[in-house]
Amino acid sequence: MTTRTSPSCTNAAAAEVLPRRIRGRLIALLxxxxxxxxxxxxxxxxxxxxxxxxxxxxxxxPGIQVEARYFGSNNFTGAPVPGYEANACLLLPQVAEALARVQHDLQSQGVGLLVYDCYRPVRSVQAFMDWAQGPDDPRQKARWYPRVDKTDLVPDYISDSSGHSRGATVDLTLLQCTDAGCEPLHMGTPFDLFDPLSSTDAPVPEAAQANRQRLLAAMQIRGFGNYPQEWWHYTLQPEPDPCTAYDVPVR
Incomplete structure (x- = not known):
């Protein structure tokens, strides 16, 4: 799921008047x-x-920091996700090179990248679907999707296929780095919060919106497009191999 110019303004306007579930599918196709x-x-x-x-x-x-959320339990499933066997970020070489350029661009500003997810095995995508169809957990709901019913997470937020599996998509944020260390910049919502406020242009506080736009600009310069429903989600455009997904474990 990545930002590209819509085929027409008419398509975008039509999407606004469709039910949310259908609109999610339409946006994904566009x-x-x-x-x-x-x-x-x-x-x-x-x-x-x-x-x-x-x-x-x-x-x-080498300056990019990785916190692979699905390798541990700090994610919306509440457990390590099948397919993730290391705190690693795997990408196709062209994508990794472009992301390294983003990191280099930002370092002179005292800012860097923190990556939450990169390549995602097909088996992990299926694990997300299995979780979505399982019973709800009030503790997970309160943290990750407080304003959305679990039954509505598919297809608006969780899908049976993912661009991550093609090795060209990353989920990430910005780090402010000083001599004392690095801290993530405030983005208005946490990573992976299933909520309308996670949309890149959502009405979050001014400072958070400025940080989102700073990330957007840095990524776009190096060829990455943003998926507008998730401020953290970027795909290199054009994708190096858009017709091939992978199911090798993240090691």
């Missing part, structure tokens, strides 16, 4: 890379990251 629309995404037979051609982003951008 934002698909044109190449992906022309092909059926196939799952690669690769069994390792090396075979898939995926690289760890910190090998190219």
């Amino acid at each position: 934002l698909l890379p044109s190449a992906a629309m022309a092909c059926e995404v196939q799952v690669s037979p690769a069994e390792t990251a090396e075979e898939a051609g995926l690289v760890e982003v910190r090998t190219l951008g």
